[in-house]
Amino acid sequence: MLAAExxxxxxxxxxxxGAAAVPDLAAxxxxxxxxxxxxxxxxAADGHVDKVRGGARHPRPGDAPARDLTAQSRRNGAEKAAIARHAASLxxxxxxxxxxxxxxxxxxxxELRGIADLTIVTNSLPVADVFARPDRADEPYTQTVVLTGGVRTPTDxxxxxxxxxxxxxxxCDxxxxGVRGMEPTAGLTTSNLLEAETNRALVxxxxxxxxLADHSKWGAVGLTTIVDLNEVDLVVTDAGIADDDAEVLRSHVAELWVAPLAFADE
Incomplete structure (x- = not known):
């Protein structure tokens, strides 16, 4: 059975x-x-279900889908932190x-905020805010280039x-x-056509x-392909990915790093 099916x-x-437990769904x-x-x-990331302890429920009428960046960062937050710390070594x-x-x-x-003399090229307003000029003179100053594309996505x-x-x-060196999904046939995908075009140019x-993609992105497919898996140099995911899935992913990419979740325990 395909993941989408x-x-x-x-x-x-x-x-x-209306709601279901994980064991019942698995059976x-x-x-x-x-x-x-x-x-x-x-x-849950697409707003189709609300995750609850031990399972999921269908969103109730009137529930607002939480798709902004703050809400997204809370989903698999420990995994994303581990990936970020691992990737920062580059x-x-x-x-x-x-x-x-x-x-x-x-x-x-x-994670990069403390590294001196970086030039940051980004089309993300929240990322640009992270690198705003510091108030203290002894903090490193990072130059920031913000790309003004004209169309603002839900994650700014x-x-x-x-x-x-x-x-x-x-x-860029x-x-x-970031991607919506990774899948062998569809490659790296996003749900926004203009974002796909911009990300291709960034690559x-x-x-x-x-x-950078946490384990939940494996098997997910967005509306449009950014690039194929073999067109990037490295994928950094987290230890939540199943061993079999990691092997499949490793066979399609130039290099795979699996960040241990211990990095997120500090």
Missing amino acids: RRSRLLAEVRRH ALGVSEMTIRRDLDVL VEPGMAVGLSGGSTTWALAR ALVGPVAVASLEHLH VVFL AAGGRAVV
Whole structure:
């Protein structure tokens, strides 16, 4: 059963009962409880279900979908923190670093805040805010380039032709990309067409392209492909990814790092 078909059936089960427990869903679909939990992470991220202790419920009428960056950063927050700390080891003082929009790249931005003499290229307003000029003179000053693309996404990323045109003339040592999903056939995907175009340009502007994606992104497919898996240099995910899934992912990418969750326990 394909992941998309499984999630469709899973969503139908939750809608039919109003709420459902993980063991019951696993039995109904004939898959492991771990698979159900990963699928619920994906469905919750899209606002289709609300995760509750031990299962999920269908959103009640009047519930507002929490899709802003703050809400997204709370989902798998420990995993995103671990990924960010692992990825930060790639950055050295004096580098030009590209950061796309997204909650995991936002977490990375906070990790990079203390590295001196960085030039940050980003189309994300929250990321740009992280690198605002410090109030204290003894803190490192980081130059920031904000790409004004004209169209603002729900996570406050600016996308569109102006951003793409600007990136054609910029060269980063390394770029970090957040994605909606990773899947062998669809590749790296997002749900926004203009964001996909902007992120493709960001990948092209980087000497090294690194994808930051927690384990719930594996098997998820957004509306449009950014690039194929083999077009990036490194994927950084977390130890929540199943061993079998990690092996499949490793066979499609140049390099895979799995960040141990112990990094998030400090």
